[in-house]
Amino acid sequence: MPMRNTPWSRRAICGAAIALALTAQTVDAKKKDKEAKPSEAPYASTYKPYPGRPTALVGATVYDGRGGRIEGGTVLFENGKVVAVGGADLAIPAGYDRVDGTGKFVTPGVIDIHSHLGVYPSPGVDALSDGNEMTSPTTPDVWAEHSVWPQDPGFSRALINGGVTTLQILPGSGNLIGGRSVTLKNVPSRTVQGMKYPGAPYSLKMACGENPKRVYGSKGQKPMTRMGNFSVDRQAWIDARQYMDGDHAERDLGKDTLEGVLKGEILVQNHCYRADEMVQVLDMAKEMGYKVTAFHHAVEAYKIGDLLKANDVCAAIWADWYGFKMEAYDGIPENAALLSKQGACVVIHSDDENGIQRLNQAAARAQAAGKRIGVDISDAQVVGWFTYNAAKAMGIGDKTGSLEAGKMADVVLWNGNPLSVYSRPEKVWSDGALLYDADDPKRKPVSDFELGQPGEGDVK
Amino acid sequence: MKRLILAMLLGAAPVSVSAQDFAITNATVGTGDGSAPIEHATVVVRAGKIVSVGRDTTATSGTQVVDGTGKWVTPGLFSAVTDLGLWDVEAVDDSNDTSAEKSPFNAALDVATALNPASEHIAVSREGGVTRASVTPFNGGSIFAGQGAVIDLGKDAAILMKPRAFQYVELGESGAKLAGGSRVAAHTALRNALREAREVAALPAGAQRQGDVLLTRADAAALAKVIDGTQTLYVGVERASDIRGVLALKTEFPKLDLVLVGATEGWLVAPEIAAARVPVITMPMRDLPSAFEALAATMSNVGRMKKEGVKVAIGLFEGGNQPRNAPQQAGNLVALTKIPGASGLTWGEALAAITSIPAEISGFGGKAGVLAPGAVGDVVLWDGDPLELSSAPVSVWIDGVKQPTGSHQARLRERYKDLDETYLPKAYDW
Numbered sequence: 025m026p027m028r029n030t031p032w033s034r035r036a037i038c039g040a041a042i043a044l045a046l047t048a049q050t051v052d053a054k055k056k057d058k059e060a061k062p063s064e065a066p067y068a069s070t071y072k073p074y075p076g077r078p079t080a081l082v083g084a085t086v087y088d089g090r091g092g093r094i095e096g097g098t099v100l101f102e103n104g105k106v107v108a109v110g111g112a113d114l115a116i117p118a119g120y121d122r123v124d125g126t127g128k129f130v131t132p133g134v135i136d137i138h139s140h141l142g143v144y145p146s147p148g149v150d151a152l153s154d155g156n157e158m159t160s161p162t163t164p165d166v167w168a169e170h171s172v173w174p175q176d177p178g179f180s181r182a183l184i185n186g187g188v189t190t191l192q193i194l195p196g197s198g199n200l201i202g203g204r205s206v207t208l209k210n211v212p213s214r215t216v217q218g219m220k221y222p223g224a225p226y227s228l229k230m231a232c233g234e235n236p237k238r239v240y241g242s243k244g245q246k247p248m249t250r251m252g253n254f255s256v257d258r259q260a261w262i263d264a265r266q267y268m269d270g271d272h273a274e275r276d277l278g279k280d281t282l283e284g285v286l287k288g289e290i291l292v293q294n295h296c297y298r299a300d301e302m303v304q305v306l307d308m309a310k311e312m313g314y315k316v317t318a319f320h321h322a323v324e325a326y327k328i329g330d331l332l333k334a335n336d337v338c339a340a341i342w343a344d345w346y347g348f349k350m351e352a353y354d355g356i357p358e359n360a361a362l363l364s365k366q367g368a369c370v371v372i373h374s375d376d377e378n379g380i381q382r383l384n385q386a387a388a389r390a391q392a393a394g395k396r397i398g399v400d401i402s403d404a405q406v407v408g409w410f411t412y413n414a415a416k417a418m419g420i421g422d423k424t425g426s427l428e429a430g431k432m433a434d435v436v437l438w439n440g441n442p443l444s445v446y447s448r449p450e451k452v453w454s455d456g457a458l459l460y461d462a463d464d465p466k467r468k469p470v471s472d473f474e475l476g477q478p479g480e481g482d483v484k
Numbered sequence: 485m486k487r488l489i490l491a492m493l494l495g496a497a498p499v500s501v502s503a504q505d506f507a508i509t510n511a512t513v514g515t516g517d518g519s520a521p522i523e524h525a526t527v528v529v530r531a532g533k534i535v536s537v538g539r540d541t542t543a544t545s546g547t548q549v550v551d552g553t554g555k556w557v558t559p560g561l562f563s564a565v566t567d568l569g570l571w572d573v574e575a576v577d578d579s580n581d582t583s584a585e586k587s588p589f590n591a592a593l594d595v596a597t598a599l600n601p602a603s604e605h606i607a608v609s610r611e612g613g614v615t616r617a618s619v620t621p622f623n624g625g626s627i628f629a630g631q632g633a634v635i636d637l638g639k640d641a642a643i644l645m646k647p648r649a650f651q652y653v654e655l656g657e658s659g660a661k662l663a664g665g666s667r668v669a670a671h672t673a674l675r676n677a678l679r680e681a682r683e684v685a686a687l688p689a690g691a692q693r694q695g696d697v698l699l700t701r702a703d704a705a706a707l708a709k710v711i712d713g714t715q716t717l718y719v720g721v722e723r724a725s726d727i728r729g730v731l732a733l734k735t736e737f738p739k740l741d742l743v744l745v746g747a748t749e750g751w752l753v754a755p756e757i758a759a760a761r762v763p764v765i766t767m768p769m770r771d772l773p774s775a776f777e778a779l780a781a782t783m784s785n786v787g788r789m790k791k792e793g794v795k796v797a798i799g800l801f802e803g804g805n806q807p808r809n810a811p812q813q814a815g816n817l818v819a820l821t822k823i824p825g826a827s828g829l830t831w832g833e834a835l836a837a838i839t840s841i842p843a844e845i846s847g848f849g850g851k852a853g854v855l856a857p858g859a860v861g862d863v864v865l866w867d868g869d870p871l872e873l874s875s876a877p878v879s880v881w882i883d884g885v886k887q888p889t890g891s892h893q894a895r896l897r898e899r900y901k902d903l904d905e906t907y908l909p910k911a912y913d914w
Contacts, residue, residue: 146772181771185783234575327910330903345804346893347605349575358897366903377772385812388873396876397897439822445815445873448823462823474773478724478752479780483826484771 067169069220071209073455078102080116081437084125089132089411089426093404099130101433104455109427123451129441131407132426133189133210133434133454135414136182136380137293137340138320138373142193142208142216143168145176146377147473156196157203161240161247162260164228165278166203168193172216178377180469181484183210184460185381187436187449190221190425192418194320197231197295198239200247200257204281205229205293207418211454212469225419227317228285230257231295232305233351250301254308261286261312291317291419293340297351299327306335318417320373321345323355329366338369338417342379343386344393360387360409361394364401371417372409383410388443403443432456503532503884507543508865511552515855516559516839519832527557529861532884537855550865550879558835558870560615560637560862560882562853563807564765564799564842565718565745568606568617569599569635569643574803582802583622583629591677592702593630595621596647601640607891610637612808613870613877615862616645616853618846620652620718622802627659627670628652628677631706632718634846636862638882649847650716650743651707656726657777671729673698678737681707713739716847718765720745723777724752731760743845745800748778751785754792763845764789765799768813768837786817786837787827797842810838815871834871861885 079101086097088109098114100107108114116122143155154171157163172193182188188210195202206216207224232253241248247256264282284290292309296302296319309316318338319325323346325332325339332339339359346355360370372387374380384407391406408426415425424432433456440447452460461467465481474480506529513525515537528535528543543549572579581598599619600606609617615637621630629652635643654662655670663670680699685708687693693701709715717740719730727747734740744750744764750757757764768786773779789796798814801807814837820828829837843853852860861884868875880887899913 146774147776147778148774149776177773185771326897326900327903344806344809346608347571347573348804350573353573354892354896356893356897362897362900377774378769381769381771382816385816385873389812392874392876395874397901443873445812445871446819446822448819465825474779477773477779478749479773479782482780482782483784483820483823484782 067167067217067220069222070215070217071211071213071220071222073104074211074457074459076101076104076433076453076456076458078117078120079123079453079456080120081123081125081130081435082116083112084128084130084437085441086130086427087404087407087442088428089408090428091402091405091408093402097130099427099435101435101453101456104433104457106427106429106431106433108429123437125437127440128450129438129447130427131187131436131438131442132411133424133436133452134187134383134410135418135425136188136191136374136383136410137318137371137414137417138375139182139191139193139380140196140375141178141182141191141377141380142172142174142176143195144377145173146178156198158198158239161199161236161256162201163199163203163278164201164260164281166195167206168195168204168229169206169216169220172206172208172219174213174216174219175471175473177471177474178380179210179212180471181377182380183452184468184484185448186383187438187442187452188380188383189434189436189452189454190415190418190420191380192227192293194227194229194293197229197235200231200236200253201260201282202229202231204290207420209454211459212471221420223420223423225289225291226281226284227291227293227418228281229293229295232301233295233297234349235295254304257308258312261308261314265313285314286312288315293318293320295320297321297323299324303328303331306331306337317419318371321352321375323352323359325368326356326359326362329363329368332363333366333368338371338413339363340371340373340414340417342375343372343390357390357393358397358399360390361397361399361401364394364405365399369413369417370409371413373414384442385445391443403441406443503861504548504886505530505884506548506550506881508550508552508557508863509543511555511557511865513537513855514556514558514832514835514870516835517832517854517856518836518840521556521831525557527855527863529863529881529884532861534855534857534859534861534863536857552865555878556866556868556870556875557855558613558864558866559839559853559855559859560864560880561613561807561810561838562840562842562846563609563614563617563801563810563838564797564846565620565632565801566617566799566807567622567802568609568619568637568807569601569603570595570619572604583624585624587624589700590624590626590703591628591630591651592700592706593621594633594648595619595630596633596644599633599635599643601643604892606637606643607639608893609807610639610880610882610887611877611889611891611894612806613864613866613880614807614810615864615880615882616843616848617807618649618842620650623654623658623662625662627654627662627673628703628707629654631715634848636882638885639887646847648709648715650718651710652718652720652745654720655730656721656723656746657775658720667726675736677704677707678711680704681711684708685711711737711739713741716741716743718743718745722746722748722775724749724780726777727753728756731756731762734760747789748785749780750794751782751788752780754789754794757789758793763795763797765797765842765845767800767805768798768817783816783820784827787820787829790829790833791827795841795845796837797845798837799842811871811875812873814838815873818871831871
């Protein structure tokens, strides 16, 4: 009976051979590398939901994140999962805590698809600036999770002021191919693994336009132009496919990631501003055989809403940023509303440690801009811009982003309409665990960095 | 014939841009002076000035009446410390006049020479209800950024209200870097500059300076106005101890007319700031320890300083922090009043923080940023509560002149309201 070649047995062999491998890697060792690759995901999530009480939120206006709205609604959750969502007539099982939400609002936990918390943390000192590996125009080999500093105080602000329960941390946009993202539960942890969202797919951060050509062009290096951008990208995909079709005799970290994209296992989050350039990228994706999940920033997305819809690509955007660079010159506050009118997928993102605290407000501004040109989008649909649509574009729409039976109990109770400037989260649950309570000064996280410093534990 | 029509049009032009007498009736009015909004009130504007405001006032016959039913009225917003009119695209250097890293001058730099009334940024801000602003240069290679101006945002060429309204100096961490590497160096540079300014001011006309000077003559001469208090000195500073250091300058240079800009940790030293009667212009939403000089950052900063008697304006609108978003920031301070342990502002105080208070700090107290008899006729009619996210201006008057709408952004949204190219490309849709 042949011995079964388990990951464990292979690892034992590699361990014994490690000294040799470090000095002169043999052909055999390379082959073992190939075999070692499909083992369980490295740097695996160790996140475990914290305990919570069976809870019934009653009497609030409930936005379910998928366009539904219930007045005087009831939301039941237990054991970290949503049990039921319904009207005032929904029976509350015995043993549930009742939380009176009269005059208040309930939404799914807020989700930011584009954050640099942890990789560009506060304080913004060079020693903690770990978001952009700008040493080569393509760095698909780097993983954002290896840069995340879990003690970034920004995570707590996003929770208590923004109701953010899930966020995707992306590498910066200095490179054409910036590296892998990581999706985190916004739950404080001593480790990054303790925040990693269990089962979330990876995304690859890509960037087109001004940033990569500026960063490398200014060094007298390729790419110096937009055509250079595309040339470098296309060659990277061609090389990746060759690697994918090959024997993997020599493992290549970067090409592993690109292969994951070509196989559809890793999503693509593509920083891109201009309409014409986004459409070029869509053709590159067609040519090379991968899919773009979302264009980020996309200030000109409103010019091609029809094409984005046809290609099933989301636009992850700010409400009204414009003018800060040439490719942002045509940004308009009606972007989200026009996209929505054209039937395209809208996600409101932050890309900013302050903006992440007010994604709900950004969405409300974008909604209002639409209303003024006669594009009416319901409040319930707008809530989806910073909940379900974000989850969907991060590949976790089946787990979170909406209040539906069986999904994670990531829930925000707002003290008023979340689309009003006068409202704030009052309570935030993550997987059914109460992680923020405005009425309990101790029920909020304070990072190691802030202990013993001016303002420790202050309202923020 | 064509010429005749043209001449008639030209002749008519001044009339169309002159101030109208008008009254807005039955609106909810926030006067900007810190008081609560008044329902069913009337605002009367004549000859470009506010004449009367309140429930008891009525429009005289012959005055154009604007029905304000269901709408709100405020003074035009006053944006303190902005980069309005200084750039077209921030990252396109050729279009950006905010700073001059390679200039041999610093304190002498005067933004008034660069202001562009046709700036898209001004147009967009005006549509957002901003009618007045102070504009500051930004630091290039020195702790002194130069001299800022106060402008109106009226759609005409004459936007300059007050050139050289203030000098801007950066201390704290950024100032330390500019001065060569430490706070010590920044304070030494500041004191040396003021000493050289004093010497230049004392020289007889045409006399030469001594040899051991660091500043150009133009820079030293510019700072002479700071020493004698005829020009306000804006000081960029964040940390509590740095704020104390700035307040202490008054004992050495008693005539300094100081304004603190930033003051993220102001709440820790609020009684001292209040006692020194130094006003503050701040970004209210800063709540992260973004630098070691901002460890105590909290959104309650404004509310706490206000409670201690500090005069605080919302400002520092530059780059992505757009002036048109000032109402959102003010509204967030109202939201804080519902959060246990937080300090915020009442609705009236929040409106004042983006209207009358920045106007006062900028030297236009009672004249701008307020609906009061004698003040400029800057009036904004809103389609709802002006601090609410869903609201926007319906009409904007500056000096009693109704402002035309239209901007690059407005034209883009009109063009792309649909994507129909059945008969011609989008480029023909204008």
